[in-house]
Amino acid sequence: MKLIFPVPPEADGALLRNFLRRCAVSTELARAVKFHGSGFWAGGQPILANRRVEAGQDIWFELPADGAGVAPQPEIPVQAVYEDAFAIVLDKPPHLAVHPTLNYPLDTLANGYAARMEARGESPVFRPVNRIDKDTSGLVLAAKNGYAAPLLARNVEKLYYAVVEGELPLGKGVIDAPIGRQAESIIGRCVTPDGKPSRTEYTIIRAEHGLSLAACVPVTGRTHQIRVHFASIGHPLAGDDLYGGSRERIGRQALHCAEQRFRVPEYEMTPEGIRITAPPLEQSRAVTVKSPLPPDLRALFGEDPLEI
Structure with a gap:
């Protein structure tokens, strides 16, 4: 998955590392992109963290590939009540563990999620932002990729x-x-x-x-x-x-x-990838999800x- 960040006029001349921080790219993700991914690009040219960005440029990178995740189990019920490019909210029934543990190595919400996403050709890795007990019911927010995980965790x-x-x-x-x-x-x-x-x-x-x-x-x-x-x-x-x-x-x-409120980046889907239309730390879209x-x-x- 490619993420694209246009450089606005007010960011002209900023060091790439500072621009990435403004775009809510975590230090951990930046290192993974640098050492295990495609690196960072300005248009068609690679760019290093100590170089300056220019207004009008598109800074982009490919998200590093995820691992296999947990064993997929399509028989596990997974009800998504909200989803976008970065976040998914599942409505968990009671008596279902959120993720595998020593006592519950299988038959968890994570196993059902892995099956759902694998069938769609998306990353099966389950990144729950909140965890609820096995016998508690209701909403579980998960990040769909490594970019979204820290962004969601700090505002839910x-x-x-x-x-x-x-x-x-x-x-x-x-x-x-x-x-x-x-x-x-x-x-x-x-x-x-x-x-x-x-x-x-x-x-x-x-x-x-x-x-x-x-x-x-x-x-x-x-x-x-x-x-x-x-x-x-x-x-x-x-x-x-x-x-x-x-x-x-x-x-x-x-x-x-019963209710979760969080913010996601403003973005648009393009043939090239996901284009973030506004810096997430300065402008984002509020989402409210409810469960009866x-x-x-x-x-x-x-x-x-x-x-x-």
């Missing part, structure tokens, strides 16, 4: 819906408490003075039948953050038996990634709690 915002035990007061709240590993546990986390700073902002939308529906924004991105934070205030997620929740009403933690509350979470209230 997420909204989760969580059903927690107990009836909390309606309205806004904040849980600001450090999270670290539970003693002698590989998986478990807990609120601890020795943990990393962690902040969850939430709004209680509905509270009845001994449950509360919370719209949560994890300001930080710690492992199990929403689950641990609500458990720490005595309101574990319904179904989350790892942190004290009951599975009497639902057989998994009642957590759903899944049936098992709606059923906890007997109706869709978001429609009341």
Whole structure:
């Protein structure tokens, strides 16, 4: 895949390395292009990082080839709810791991993604920007190439819906408490003075039948953050038996990634490649993707709690 960056008048005379930084080309990618790829080009001529670019030039490079990725499994469900040249958002069902681990070497979202992209002749390498637990449902944002991965990772915002035990007061709240590993546990986390700073902002939308529906924004991105934070205030997620929740009403933690907001470069597809029409660090397109509350979470209230 070729990426093309036109040099605007205000970048005339800039060193190539500085122009690439302005175009959000990471240092890691620049090194890969230099040492393992086609190098950088100004029109039809190669150009080095210490050379100056000129207004009106097209600076371009080929993205280095990806590896094979994980084993493709076309039988794994993959529902894409948004896709462009740089990003893809998948709506993951519960009970499906995002990527292979020691416990789940196959049958993951990554395996289904690899099959989908391989069938289309695109890179099968799965680059998730956010990861959600196996039993959490909802949106997973992935970068489609090495250029997009760091660009997306630094600007994504997420909204989760969580059903927690107990009836909390309606309205806004904040849980600001450090999270670290539970003693002698590989998986478990807990609120601890020795943990990393962690902040969850939430709004209680509905509270009845001994449950509360919370719209949560994890300001930080710690492992199990929403689950641990609500458990720490005595309101574990319904179904989350790892942190004290009951599975009497639902057989998994009642957590759903419902909305993601991120920005992608303005671009156009041309016969030559992908032409970035504006420097991504200065101008980009805002994207918002949503996923409805899944049936098992709606059923906890007997109706869709978001429609009341």
